[in-house]
Amino acid sequence: MLLGIDVGGTHTDAVLLDLGGIVASRKVRTDHANLLNSIAAVLAGILTSVDPAQVRRLNLSTTLSTNAIVEGQSEPVGVIVSCGPGIDPEYYRVGEHYFLAGGAVDHRGAVLENLSEAALDAALAACRADGVKVFAAVGKFSTRNPDHEDAILEKVHPLADFVTSGHALSGQLGFSRRINTAYFNSSVWRLFNRFADAVQRCAASNGLRCPINILKADGGTMPLTVSRSQPVESILSGPAASVMGIIAICNIDCDSVILDIGGTTTDIAVFADGAPLISREGISISGKPTLVRALKTRSIGIGGDSAITVQGGLVTAGPRRYGPCMADGGERPTLIDAFNVQNIIAYGDTMASYSGISELAMESGLDPETLADYAIAYAANRIREETALLIREINEKPVYTIFELLEGKLVRPAKVYVMGGPARAFATVLREAFSQSVLVPDNHAVANAAGAALARTTVDVELFADTQKGRMFIPGLRVERAVPGSYSLDQARAEAVDNLRDYLGAIETEDPDLPVDVLEESVFNMVEDGRLAGRNIRVKCQVKPGVVEAYKRGIRCQC
Amino acid sequence: MLKGKRKLGVVFFPAYDWAISSTHPERQERLLYTQDQLLEEGLFDIPGVTEYKPELASSLDVDRVHFCFPDVESVTTQSHFVSAGGAIRAAKLVMEREADRAFALIRPPGHHAMKAVHGSRGFCNINIEAVMIEWVREHYGRKRVAIVDTDCHHGDGTQDIYWHDPDTLFISLHQDGRTLYPGTGFPMEAGGPRALGRTINVPLPPGTSDEGFLHVIDNLVLPILDDFRPDLIVNSAGQDNHFSDPITNMNFSARGYAILSERLGPHIAVLEGGYAIQGALPYVNLGIALALAGLDYSHLREPGFDPDKYRQSAKITEYIEEITPQIADFYFDPPKTPKTGRFEGDTYVRDKEIHYDTDNIHEDQTETLHLCGDCPGLLIIESRSTVNPPCLGVEIPATACPACHAKGLEAFEQAQIKSKYRYIQLINRKDKDYQRFLI
Numbered sequence: 001m002l003l004g005i006d007v008g009g010t011h012t013d014a015v016l017l018d019l020g021g022i023v024a025s026r027k028v029r030t031d032h033a034n035l036l037n038s039i040a041a042v043l044a045g046i047l048t049s050v051d052p053a054q055v056r057r058l059n060l061s062t063t064l065s066t067n068a069i070v071e072g073q074s075e076p077v078g079v080i081v082s083c084g085p086g087i088d089p090e091y092y093r094v095g096e097h098y099f100l101a102g103g104a105v106d107h108r109g110a111v112l113e114n115l116s117e118a119a120l121d122a123a124l125a126a127c128r129a130d131g132v133k134v135f136a137a138v139g140k141f142s143t144r145n146p147d148h149e150d151a152i153l154e155k156v157h158p159l160a161d162f163v164t165s166g167h168a169l170s171g172q173l174g175f176s177r178r179i180n181t182a183y184f185n186s187s188v189w190r191l192f193n194r195f196a197d198a199v200q201r202c203a204a205s206n207g208l209r210c211p212i213n214i215l216k217a218d219g220g221t222m223p224l225t226v227s228r229s230q231p232v233e234s235i236l237s238g239p240a241a242s243v244m245g246i247i248a249i250c251n252i253d254c255d256s257v258i259l260d261i262g263g264t265t266t267d268i269a270v271f272a273d274g275a276p277l278i279s280r281e282g283i284s285i286s287g288k289p290t291l292v293r294a295l296k297t298r299s300i301g302i303g304g305d306s307a308i309t310v311q312g313g314l315v316t317a318g319p320r321r322y323g324p325c326m327a328d329g330g331e332r333p334t335l336i337d338a339f340n341v342q343n344i345i346a347y348g349d350t351m352a353s354y355s356g357i358s359e360l361a362m363e364s365g366l367d368p369e370t371l372a373d374y375a376i377a378y379a380a381n382r383i384r385e386e387t388a389l390l391i392r393e394i395n396e397k398p399v400y401t402i403f404e405l406l407e408g409k410l411v412r413p414a415k416v417y418v419m420g421g422p423a424r425a426f427a428t429v430l431r432e433a434f435s436q437s438v439l440v441p442d443n444h445a446v447a448n449a450a451g452a453a454l455a456r457t458t459v460d461v462e463l464f465a466d467t468q469k470g471r472m473f474i475p476g477l478r479v480e481r482a483v484p485g486s487y488s489l490d491q492a493r494a495e496a497v498d499n500l501r502d503y504l505g506a507i508e509t510e511d512p513d514l515p516v517d518v519l520e521e522s523v524f525n526m527v528e529d530g531r532l533a534g535r536n537i538r539v540k541c542q543v544k545p546g547v548v549e550a551y552k553r554g555i556r557c558q559c
Numbered sequence: 560m561l562k563g564k565r566k567l568g569v570v571f572f573p574a575y576d577w578a579i580s581s582t583h584p585e586r587q588e589r590l591l592y593t594q595d596q597l598l599e600e601g602l603f604d605i606p607g608v609t610e611y612k613p614e615l616a617s618s619l620d621v622d623r624v625h626f627c628f629p630d631v632e633s634v635t636t637q638s639h640f641v642s643a644g645g646a647i648r649a650a651k652l653v654m655e656r657e658a659d660r661a662f663a664l665i666r667p668p669g670h671h672a673m674k675a676v677h678g679s680r681g682f683c684n685i686n687i688e689a690v691m692i693e694w695v696r697e698h699y700g701r702k703r704v705a706i707v708d709t710d711c712h713h714g715d716g717t718q719d720i721y722w723h724d725p726d727t728l729f730i731s732l733h734q735d736g737r738t739l740y741p742g743t744g745f746p747m748e749a750g751g752p753r754a755l756g757r758t759i760n761v762p763l764p765p766g767t768s769d770e771g772f773l774h775v776i777d778n779l780v781l782p783i784l785d786d787f788r789p790d791l792i793v794n795s796a797g798q799d800n801h802f803s804d805p806i807t808n809m810n811f812s813a814r815g816y817a818i819l820s821e822r823l824g825p826h827i828a829v830l831e832g833g834y835a836i837q838g839a840l841p842y843v844n845l846g847i848a849l850a851l852a853g854l855d856y857s858h859l860r861e862p863g864f865d866p867d868k869y870r871q872s873a874k875i876t877e878y879i880e881e882i883t884p885q886i887a888d889f890y891f892d893p894p895k896t897p898k899t900g901r902f903e904g905d906t907y908v909r910d911k912e913i914h915y916d917t918d919n920i921h922e923d924q925t926e927t928l929h930l931c932g933d934c935p936g937l938l939i940i941e942s943r944s945t946v947n948p949p950c951l952g953v954e955i956p957a958t959a960c961p962a963c964h965a966k967g968l969e970a971f972e973q974a975q976i977k978s979k980y981r982y983i984q985l986i987n988r989k990d991k992d993y994q995r996f997l998i
Contacts, residue, residue, distance in 0.1 A: 091855075177601060
């Protein structure tokens, strides 16, 4: 049996699955002050009817790191940056303890300028004086040559409880993203590790002896042990849980759009090429872009509790949510109330909905049914427009070869899957707004927890080889070795895949035979003075997000 | 936080699967390090800076500009349609006000491609900027356009295409033609009889550094632009004036390029040459992008840059200060007649011998402009080359008078009957009609 827990903004859901389907599920209100209480509550509840020894693993999607970052309750971090020429690194200042340590590395990893020992010493002295205990060591182009990050790490080590090295988090380029990612990682490190300890104790006290995995924003998981040094990877995993849930529940076999409609927002995701699309750039948090991989989603302020506004005769809904709908005792009419008035649903106190909408209608000279109709139509159109924009953005993404430009595949969704609390209510109007067929899966109420339970491990690595320099480097895995001048793309590809597999073995993932995809590969002849000087080889491969196949049959529904 | 003063659209297309040959300067690797640098710097994470992909230009877009013999397909590859399409995309961003400035970081380049095309010269087959500008004029009306070419090589192709066009100002800053390919671009080359002073050439001595380039920008280019009042300023942003460029001899720096871009303020910059692909391009391209977006580039410095080491000599400074006002006069007080070409009756004729170094083709050409008091006049090009028998090109301008319009159609028709030419092409801008006739 597989156990999934999704700690969401409002509810914490747990689902227990076996090959035959859902064995048990639990839902409690999320206790924001103490997420562990919520987890303990659903765990205890769901394990009453089964033997905990039967549970093969626990996957957990948690908002812990997200909340700590967004609410600024994280720990001060000493950020020490080796910058080099380009955009002034002062613009990337983050936190109260940000220091420039000189040094420059170029795009091929050549050291142009050494670190400034004096600047490093001064940074350390300042951090020591301020009692800073966790650090981030970040260099420009450290994914090409980590020497400066390593030197910073060595220097701060005696002072530090924990140091994040920028190149260890991702092989992708993006200096300011690397700074932000390393900063956030260190800032939540202590909090996350305490939480991880508590989760492990809680699981053990409930009789669980299985591995624990943490959900990531890319729809995959990482073992709890890995998450202890990369807690930033756990941010914003909520939407991913829902998307993975729908993929588990429905047999998605064509390009599709997935709409997860909640109280405040609608998250739009896209499924293509047999998997949910992953954003090429990392996700942003607190307005800062990071290198954390995430599903390509677009979030808009339309949800069941979006407040309805009339201004200058124009009826709109969202993006604000002032509270629950009037049917739930709220003070202002929302889209749910409009659905009640239109008799699309009969939710809660329908009379309250009717009187709320009537009052608003009276003020604006409309009759209640028309107002409700306009508000719903507005919401459906917004969702349709934003979906179209997302698809356009995906299809307009830059490409860099003539072949891709001429032959590149376009995403053309044929189906729209709707999930979330108000999914059924919205689906009726979305059917009119979309030309594609609009489907509402049966088990959508627990899809998020099911998605968490069934999500598999994901890993991605980038290999970078420069045969002129005779080096091969896989930043994320910290693999580095000398290579001969004859080192080829075939060898690089094989080596990237082998290293990724070794890593999967080392972290003891439950499914070590996951398919590895080569996402991008390129080889460039480097020419100097009209002669071939070497080859510049890049390989990017991944284990893409997916769900445990064997369990899909049990929870599959008609959709 | 970083935020640009202006919205910048960057059309980045490195054509990683295209090269002239595997060790040629125009090879797959050319923009690899530039892309690395832009990604590492996070250029596209800056609010207001957006990356776009090229459109694909069509043969029609090329036919509007060039006489391609025997036809467009024979003298181009897909890469040229993508490159021109990239420039068109950049122009569209500006024209549709999706961006305030646009940078087409594309290859292959185009500024050595002339009006008639038999093959590739100076790594160029079709003139990317001209295809873009004429696309703009076809879709948005007859705009006044200024092209400022800051590639180290004289933009002889662009000069040839706009030689007779008074609505297009072409200013080229380049290393003196006596010391570098293509060996042209002297001040007396100032445009045809209908467009005298609309072509301005500023040959600079080898060793010119930031100081010299910026002196010419401040004291020649900007005053001329102020007077010309273009609707659109296009920068042919070649980057081979850089001190580390392997095939030229100038001392320009990445910061110098950024300052130049800021002062010039082009609506659209289009990459041309520049082959110091590791030591210069990543930094120069970043500098141009930052300057176009109105972002701080003060921290930009390429490896090995030492202002003292690369400062131009006092002699060069003196020389540039001396020639600048003289060259400015070619715009403000142009000569009464062109220094090249000849008048035959009511026509102006230029005989040209054109060498296509990249494809090793030789072309003999006679260009005839029918002088007309009512319109820019009918243009006829007779051409033959080592790869093509005699060919004819007839261009009727968009603002042609009825007489020139009729004369142009007649010339196209007569050529088909007389079979003196093997390939005949009509560019009829007035009716937006582009035809080709093969005998």
